[in-house]
Amino acid sequence: MASVSLRGIHKKFGPVSVLEKIDLDIEDGEFVVLVGPSGCGKSTLLRSIAGLETIDGGEIRIGDRLVNHAAPKDRDIAMVFQSYALYPHMDVRRNMAFSLNLRKSPAELIAERVSAASAKLGLGSLLERLPKQLSGGQRQRVAMGRAIVRNPKVFLFDEPLSNLDAKLRSTMRTEIKALHQSLKTTSIYVTHDQIEAMTMANRIVVMHDGIIQQVGPPLELYDRPANIFVAGFIGSPTMNFFDAVSQGKSARLGDGSALVLPTGAVVKEGREIVIGIRPEHLRFSGEGLPGRVVVVEPLGMSTQVTLDAAGERVTLMALERPSLAPGDAKSLTARPEDIHVFDRSTGLRLN
Amino acid sequence: MPGQSLFQRIAGQIGLYGAVACYVVFALLPIYWTIKISVTPQDLLYSEGIRLWPSRMTLANYASVLKASDFPRYFLNSIIVSVSTAFIVTVVASFAGYALSRFRFRGKALVSLVLLLTQTFPLVMVIPPIYRIMGQLGLTDNLYGLIIIYTAFNIAFATFLMQSFLDGVPKDLEEAAMIDGCTRLDALRRVILPLTLPGMGATVAFVFTAAWSELLFGLMLINSESQKTFSVGLLTFVGKFAVDWGQMMAASVLALIPVCLFFLFLQRYLVTGLTAGAVKG
Numbered sequence: 001m002a003s004v005s006l007r008g009i010h011k012k013f014g015p016v017s018v019l020e021k022i023d024l025d026i027e028d029g030e031f032v033v034l035v036g037p038s039g040c041g042k043s044t045l046l047r048s049i050a051g052l053e054t055i056d057g058g059e060i061r062i063g064d065r066l067v068n069h070a071a072p073k074d075r076d077i078a079m080v081f082q083s084y085a086l087y088p089h090m091d092v093r094r095n096m097a098f099s100l101n102l103r104k105s106p107a108e109l110i111a112e113r114v115s116a117a118s119a120k121l122g123l124g125s126l127l128e129r130l131p132k133q134l135s136g137g138q139r140q141r142v143a144m145g146r147a148i149v150r151n152p153k154v155f156l157f158d159e160p161l162s163n164l165d166a167k168l169r170s171t172m173r174t175e176i177k178a179l180h181q182s183l184k185t186t187s188i189y190v191t192h193d194q195i196e197a198m199t200m201a202n203r204i205v206v207m208h209d210g211i212i213q214q215v216g217p218p219l220e221l222y223d224r225p226a227n228i229f230v231a232g233f234i235g236s237p238t239m240n241f242f243d244a245v246s247q248g249k250s251a252r253l254g255d256g257s258a259l260v261l262p263t264g265a266v267v268k269e270g271r272e273i274v275i276g277i278r279p280e281h282l283r284f285s286g287e288g289l290p291g292r293v294v295v296v297e298p299l300g301m302s303t304q305v306t307l308d309a310a311g312e313r314v315t316l317m318a319l320e321r322p323s324l325a326p327g328d329a330k331s332l333t334a335r336p337e338d339i340h341v342f343d344r345s346t347g348l349r350l351n
Numbered sequence: 352m353p354g355q356s357l358f359q360r361i362a363g364q365i366g367l368y369g370a371v372a373c374y375v376v377f378a379l380l381p382i383y384w385t386i387k388i389s390v391t392p393q394d395l396l397y398s399e400g401i402r403l404w405p406s407r408m409t410l411a412n413y414a415s416v417l418k419a420s421d422f423p424r425y426f427l428n429s430i431i432v433s434v435s436t437a438f439i440v441t442v443v444a445s446f447a448g449y450a451l452s453r454f455r456f457r458g459k460a461l462v463s464l465v466l467l468l469t470q471t472f473p474l475v476m477v478i479p480p481i482y483r484i485m486g487q488l489g490l491t492d493n494l495y496g497l498i499i500i501y502t503a504f505n506i507a508f509a510t511f512l513m514q515s516f517l518d519g520v521p522k523d524l525e526e527a528a529m530i531d532g533c534t535r536l537d538a539l540r541r542v543i544l545p546l547t548l549p550g551m552g553a554t555v556a557f558v559f560t561a562a563w564s565e566l567l568f569g570l571m572l573i574n575s576e577s578q579k580t581f582s583v584g585l586l587t588f589v590g591k592f593a594v595d596w597g598q599m600m601a602a603s604v605l606a607l608i609p610v611c612l613f614f615l616f617l618q619r620y621l622v623t624g625l626t627a628g629a630v631k632g
Contacts, residue, residue, distance in 0.1 A: 050526075050530060051530075052526050052529070052530075071529070071534070072526070072529045072530045073529060073530065073531070073532045073533060073534065077530060078531075079526075079527065079530045081523045081526070081527060082523075083521060083523045085521065085523035085524050085526070085527035087524065087527075087528070087542055088524075088546065089545045089546060098528075098531050098532075099531035099532045102532035102533060102537070146527075146531070150531075
């Protein structure tokens with residue numbers, strides 16, 4: 001086990017900058033999730049840590065060791081690929097033992113590690129099978145087994161659950177988290193799925209256009225997103241945004257209605273801002289922002305209501321079961337402390 | 352197929368098998384005819400007219416080819432040339448194909464283009480310069496010269512063939528191997544190579560057959576009896592006044608045997624689907 005430290009990493013593909021000045025410290029035993037839309041540089045960053053990509057500048061340290069120029073095999077890491085990347089000509093046992101065999105580990109140690117890992121992952125009865133005889137979830141387990149057997153300093157996961165169906169994905173998500181809790185190996189996990197990020201991470205790193213947008217524990221990112229991008233990316237259904245202009249202690253929306261700003265917001269009079277409200281923080285009330293119901297979607301536990309208000313499509317998540325029909329006129333409001341305020345030109349948080 | 356009557360289904364099956372049978376007859380008839388003539392006694396060759404099988408059979412043609420001609424020597428020469436060419440070409444093409452498949456390097460597009468261009472010249476056009484060059488190098492009239500020429504002419508196509516097979520092996524596998532403790536060469540040997548065996552088998556088979564049946568360069572570069580390959584040697588059965596059809600056909604049948612054996616041996620490597628289960632899907 002080891003910490004991972006990234007200092008000023010940058011990389012270009014031709015003229016396109018894919019990583020810009022990445023600084024990140026990952027503590028020993030931490031589970032960090034890199035999340036962002038496709039093309040944001042998260043996979044490139046992971047592959048750079050693995051040594052599969054070269055970086056143009058900066059320092060990568062695993063433990064105390066500078067590994068910028070170390071070959072992937074000398075970095076003492078294990079990686080789980082989106083495609084699983086099992087060796088098709090080897091059975092499960094040989095797949096898992098491959099790295100130890102390369103290191104010429106003693107046969108007893110290999111047998112012991114493989115059986116321990118396969119017991120942990122429920123692969124005991126599949127050891128003689130070839131990858132093509134396994135289901136997607138089983139292949140994924142073998143790929144993790146191959147990583148565990150190594151007992152590496154760091155686990156790297158590159159979108160490992162993307163090829164699984166929704167149900168299996170949530171099961172495996174829980175399994176990986178449980179696995180990390182028992183092994184406590186430092187893990188870096190790349191995904192484009194913010195739910196995976198929220199549920200698994202000790203800390204989330206949100207990336208966009210090769211730049212780190214925000215780093216923090218899941219709920220901190222959810223409650224206090226640093227900018228409009230993070231606010232819109234984290235959370236499902238996504239946050240509602242309204243263009244507004246500050247006016248006294250309120251924000252004046254496009255349709256002339258006003259919402260009271262939170263007390264902590266430092267906003268100059270007449271400044272162009274964007275206010276964000278999460279769907280579960282919007283409530284129906286007698287007065288406030290007038291809206292018209294478009295769609296009502298009962299989910300059982302909650303009801304998702306889509307409305308048109310202030311020229312935007314707005315989503316409201318209600319825990320009670322409102323009796324609504326499309327076309328109904330309703331007013332919306334939110335508590336001031338639940339309102340996020342962002343600068344419209346820089347996108348940065350103002351409260 | 353659903354929605355078809357019994358009659359349509361039967362008619363469809365008959366049509367399918369009929370077409371396949373026609374093709375098989377078309378492809379195999381020359382070989383059958385070769386065998387037939389090789390076992391026809393000399394005196395019946397012209398006297399019986401066109402018959403599917405002669406009224407008497409003889410193996411005399413085979414006996415005289417094997418005992419009274421230089422054919423065993425030609426045969427051995429052909430094996431030396433074809434096996435060496437197939438081996439060298441496959442090794443070189445595997446590495447070249449790997450480079451084209453995996454690396455980005457300066458001039459890559461140019462290399463591909465030049466390789467492709469070499470395939471567009473008519474062979475007859477390059478024979479005179481090649482003859483001159485080989486003559487000055489002292490490589491005419493010997494088997495090394497033939498091996499060099501055959502290797503040169505087969506490498507371009509074989510490289511493209513290997514490149515496409517290597518493109519089919521996911522890059523993730525190699526990267527997984529490199530993280531697991533392989534150098535790039537280790538990964539190539541332990542993971543990529545076993546998965547490209549069908550491709551290499553196909554390449555070996557292709558090059559071997561091409562070298563085995565090549566006539567033009569053999570004819571131009573070889574003079575002495577001891578260096579002739581079998582395809583050149585076949586022409587010795589063409590005399591000034593007559594063609595010894597029986598012996599020529601017997602020699603041809605004998606020349607078919609190693610190719611057939613070779614393909615039987617390679618068949619198990621030519622099965623595809625070895626990469627199934629490697630990645631998703």
